[in-house]
């Protein structure tokens with residue numbers, strides 16, 4: 001059975017498979033060798049009803065075409081078409097269930113209205129952010145996804161072993177490197193409601209942050225932005241404003257801590273963080289999101305313009321982009337400026353680097 005790359009069903013099959021294989025990966029606690037995405041050119045085998053199904057993602061081998069033609073071929077053994085039809089129905093209903101989920105992001109309500117203190121409001125409800133659209137080092141990305149998955153799946157184990165059921169992540173790196181995007185993509189993938197608050201907001205207090213944390217629902221993700229000490233007050237000296245370090249530690253793993261949520265803290269300044277805040281136990285994983293590597297920028301280029309690796313523009317782009325000098329946000333902005341014109345994006349690379357880069361162009 002062939003599924004055309006232009007049909008809506010194509011992405012649904014890719015997502016379904018990615019979800020299936022990742023789930024198995026985490027259950028089996030396998031190492032990182034497994035392919036968890038049905039990447040271009042790859043074949044993934046999966047079993048349903050004791051029958052193997054082979055999913056092959058194919059691309060048009062003609063590199064002279066700018067637009068890539070893709071398809072997925074699903075094969076199984078036997079003469080009957082029924083198993084294939086049943087499988088497609090299964091994928092369709094899984095996908096319909098997923099579509100019901102939309103990413104909702106809540107923020108602390110404005111305190112100007114009476115009774116709003118310590119309350120959340122729905123800032124926006126939007127389409128989920130797909131993990132595939134956040135381009136990071138693949139191994140790092142997979143590790144974090146697996147870590148979150150295990151945490152969500154292991155509630156009983158935590159309880160049995162008497163471990164507080166909490167998991168915190170620190171995403172750090174320069175502005176525009178994907179910290180918020182990755183957090184939202186993880187929340188989307190695991191269908192979590194998102195509560196986000198910034199410590200840079202001076203009007204937040206220890207009491208308010210404790211009440212806010214207590215009013216989050218499970219399952220959810222709490223994103224604490226700008227966690228660096230610049231946003232934290234010294235222990236309060238008569239001033240009711242500002243969150244203190246002890247107030248923050250209290251909601252992370254003290255008496256006021258909530259369980260069962262995924263906590264993600266973000267900062268541009270790891271060096272400014274108080275060591276107490278990021279000691280193991282409070283932060284399960286530190287995840288560095290650096291300026292874009294050549295490989296990362298190249299993948300962004302291929303994904304944005306839907307070009308195969310073999311297209312000559314891909315090499316030209318890779319040669320023109322400096323290593324870890326530009327933020328992914330500035331690269332994305334460059335693509336938006338040259339929305340449907342990969343030639344122009346390559347041709348004007350020097351300008352991008354001059355305006356946004358930390359160093360000059362690399363030689364060809």
Ligand SMILES: Nc1ncnc2c1ncn2[C@@H]1O[C@H](COP(=O)(O)OP(=O)(O)OP(=O)(O)O)[C@@H](O)[C@H]1O
Nearest residue numbers: 133134135174175176177178179180181328329332
């Ligand atoms: N690794 C990435 N892959 C794809 N897009 C990215 C990546 N990093 C950043 N972007 C894009 O750049 C923009 C800004 O990204 P984002 O807000 O996630 O960065 P950030 O690291 O959280 O920034 P800040 O530290 O300033 O809050 C978004 O539109 C996002 O889609």
